[in-house]
Amino acid sequence: MQVVRVRRNTMLEVDKILEKCGDCNRLQLLMLLLFCLINMLSALHYYSQTIISFVPKYWCADGLPAGGQPPSESSCHGNGSLTTCHSYDYELFMGYESFTSDMNWICADAWKLTLGQSMFFVGSVVGTPVLGFLADVVGRLPILVVANMIAMVGNLLTIWGTNLPLFCVFRLVSGFATDSNFVMMYILVMEYMRPTLRTVGLSLCIGFFYCLGSMAAPWVAVLMRSWQGFLLATSLPFLLVPFFYLIVPESIQWLVSKQKYDRAVLCLKRVAKINGRQVDESSFEEFIEECKFSQQHTKARPNLLDLFKTPRLRRNTLILFFKSMVITLCYDAVSRNVQGLGISPFLMFSLSATTILPACLLIIALQDRIGRKAMASISLLLSGIFISVTGGILFAAPATDKTTTLLVSLSVVGRFGVTVAYNSGAQYATELIPTCVRGQGVAAVHVAGYAFTFFSAFILYTRSIFSPLPELILGLISLLGACLCLLLPETLHRTLPTSLEDGENFGKNDRWFSFSFTEQRTQSATTLASGHHTKNHSNSTDSAVYF
Template sequence: MLEVDEVLEKFGYFSRQQGIMLLLCSLINLLSSMHILSNPLINFVPKYWCADGLDPGAPPPNESSCKPLYNNSTNSGTCNKYNYEVHMGFQSFVSEMNWICDEAWKLRKGNSYFLAGRLIGSLFMGYLADILGRVPIVVLTNVIAIFGNFLTIFDMNVDLFCIFRFICGFVLNSNFALIRILIVEYMRPSLRTVCLNICVDFISYLGIISTIWIVVLVGNWRRFMLLDSLPIFVMPIFFYFVPESVQWLISRKKYGQAIAALRRVAKINGRQIDDNLFKEFIDDCKLSQQNTKNTPNLLHLLRTPRLRRTFLIMLLEVNPITVVDFRNWEHFF
């Protein structure tokens, strides 16, 4: 019986098609770096102090302060105007909106919506990708992320801010995770780990480093959000250059589209494939699906000792890393 990996090997496991996908995966991770840093950028709170009654050239205090720095008979103890310590000339979201002190709850509420969006979106978008396909969701999630950041530019109340932050968080995990699935499927097994490490880890951190300097160069959070929205024009190229998952197409019994995807890969890789191979592969897939009694679901993760062990190891590995990452976001700016 022909397996998907065996068929893809005949079409080229590491050739032009895989090179194109690696480049596009790198592009996705560069864009995702900007999306990821947009939230800590929004939540960055520079040092602030009350400006009421202060001379323009007065030195800033050692710590942030919500109350006037001195009290007198004309001072009610509440502050009407704040000064901010601007880092490298960057105008932050907080310093423009004055969401500090009594207004700080607005920023925390928006961040909670962002995290809630990440939680819900991780489940929903993965489920949607199993229905509509990997490539459409890759494009959709990136467009939504860019759209959410772009809308944040405009003046708004706290309710709109929370909605747009939820939209950005909703697709944050999926907009770069699905392209990895496609690369794993089309890449030679011996090169999957090293290629993913380069595209995902190296390129992502390179993107984070670059994004930090981009933030400094643009000098304003609105201009950064606008710059983050420009890559929306490159997303349609994914429909042309990235083939749909053959395994997903077979699972949905879309055999004609699966053959079209394989022919496309063979053409780009310069391989001549006998039509009999397609017929043999599809016949084997149909036979395998007829002999399959159960459809896999999430509960199958706990069905065998090996799957349970792997699942628990992933949970124990990812959760501490996530906590450490969130604790370190504030040091980026």
């Protein structure tokens, strides 16, 4: 007879009291609507990097006669023996003047734009752990507001960043808020929703509204006709976020962890009031007592460095770090690689963004069927192939309408694959890292990914050296990421590691060719034969979907 040890924890107590106060009612609907708004704002903020940096067709205006025909392709040099150029003319996309054309950061000065864009990701590498730490000190809700205000201020200040030092500083400030301006709201909504509805509810909000915000971004720029107008139009809506205080309650789990029981009860009573529920005072008193009892038996928790003390856990952690770097770099670079394919970058950007929703729906449909390992490795493999083929066609084939259609199609499919890999990889890391260090571990994995994204702008800059080079580099990196995913153990239909010892032994007998959909699922059959039912532990971890 198998003895199952049940460990009481604060999360279970919070879910139980929320069921009485309402975990699928008016408040949850309001929070989901606000989460939809956060998704749109996050998309506009993240892709402001791309939109303000579009490079229109340009040519040297020195010595060019009035009304003269411009060259067929962008050119840095003037006519005749001129080797340097002092002024440029541009063929603006739909009348939109980007930061690049306004500042003339092209040709010999193109490195300035690349450096400034990279500072955005330097800001995110610094800001993510700092704001994450502050969220553990002052709460999730204040940091949600602060992060979104930083995003607004950083973008608004960029309007005055018309020299390289100021541009770099202001892009760093803007990047400081990246991730935290989205993740804090994700955590709050997840905690207040019924566990069985979290994955679908949150994923659909992300899929629809992050996709909508991404598709709308270039057309906001066209409507405003200048990069200053675009930043102004996409920054001012952030002023709505402080009003979230009127609806969104603070994290119950955080309040309990800080032993702020009175505030936790006030939040719960507010939830019950909004949802029209009557809850006895004795239920709140029982909740507090159970939380105090759980915290009395809480031992000192291990830290991030403990992940590197044993060989298998160290190997898996390092692979997760490198996989996050590869996937995050590919995702950012592919999503911004919308020029040089033969069509308007505005149209290409919107077409590429349409992959976000189907990628989200595909993860919901398949990830719990074929497994995390197969989902991440296959999607990266296909993405790498399609992106590499795009580079090959750019190199070998002459520019025609048919070639352009093929290039656009391959690029969109490549974006779809890397989006699936990016989002499935987020949940994969959450499940592989042991529970005792999961918060620190997942945060570190995300930070490593953002740090590597520093090189995204430089990879795209290689197009000025050799046209298909960005696609070839990204394709190779995607294929490398697919190979790395094969070295990780599967987590689907398995009890997830809770301790460091569990993490060291997890998937010990797995091979690189072992996939969940090829395994014989004898566990459920054995369990049913013995008259017991086994819970699918992989579903106990909510999907963490990021775009």
